[in-house]
Amino acid sequence: MPKPPHQPVHATLHTLRIHPVKSMAGCAPGRALVEPWGLAGDRRWTLIDGTGKVVTQRQQPRLALARAEPEPDGGVRLYAPGLEPLTVGVPEPVRGGTVEVDIFGTRVEAVPAGQDAHSWASSYLGVEVRLVHLDAPASRRPVDPLFARPGETVSFADGFPLLVTALGSLDALNSLIARGDHKEEGPLPMDRFRPNLVVAGTEAWAEDGWRRVAVGEVVFRVAKPCGRCVITTTDQRTAERGKEPLHTLGRHRRIDGRLIFGQNLVPESTGTVRVGDPFTVLERDD
Secondary structure: OOOOOOOOOOOEEEEEOEOOEOOOEOEOOOEEEEEOOEEOOOOOEEEEOOOOEEEOOOOOHHHHHOEEEEOOOOOEEEEOOOOOOEEEOOOOOOOOOOEEEEEOOEEEEEEEOOHHHHHHHHHHHOOOOEEEEOOOOOOOOEOOOOOOOOOOEOOOOOOOOEEEEEHHHHHHHHHHHHOOOOHHHOOOOHHHHOOOEEEEOOOOOHHHHEEEEEEOOEEEEEEEEEEOOHHHHEOOOOOOEOOOOHHHHHHHOEEOOEEEEEEEEEEOOOEEEEOOOEEEEEEEOO
16 A cells, blocks of 8 residues: 655645757746656657667757747757858658667657758758657657556657756755855756756655656656666756766765656546646655
8 A cells, every 4th residue: 555645734836847859958838748758848859870760969968058948830940150150940850751769778760850950950060960769759769667557658868758956956966066166167057968857846856756746736656766877967058077076976875776857658548738737746655
């Protein structure tokens, strides 16, 4: 039997973040539709190299300075320093017109955008890349079966439909950074962690015990903690890299060999979530 929920006092959804193109900067809408595979419009596009491997800030930190805004029809408007903005429409899937994308060893079919989009992105990064669109998230890419139920899928997010982080935990992390070896790098903003949902009003690290949560009336299952990578050390405003937060997470938040900040979520229902919605813990471990 799950233990009774322990409710944070006045916890709310503080921020929503949508990243239409994987690893580019995104936008912070006041509301968003939760689909089974994540927030509508989130990470439905990605860049790939000549071998089909996904290109992210891991290889190209300058992607932090490029920005993608969603268009009403599912397309994107792209911005980057030194380039004219470009609007890219959703490419029409045609017979045999998909390309194979390698996303961290998992292969999925996607639809390439037009040559103008490829040229725009290649010009910005200085290497040949292509922009592709995940046209059928309901069937193209399953969630890791170790943490998923049958039929659950995900877009081009790293592994799960949504990521939730908490302001209380960021405050605690920044306090640890301020007392550490690289205090000059802090305090860090939440955009280092590229979450979809940011919650206010919870205690530091309370998310370690969450098992099912709700934002408004939309319910999510907590799949697993989020292990962090080098992208978190990239300043999202300058594209420069430092040591934090990985240095401090390694000292204080190493769990099962991974450096943890935030929790991966899978929607159990769909609907619209809004900034200011109440955040409720439905099930937790104590």
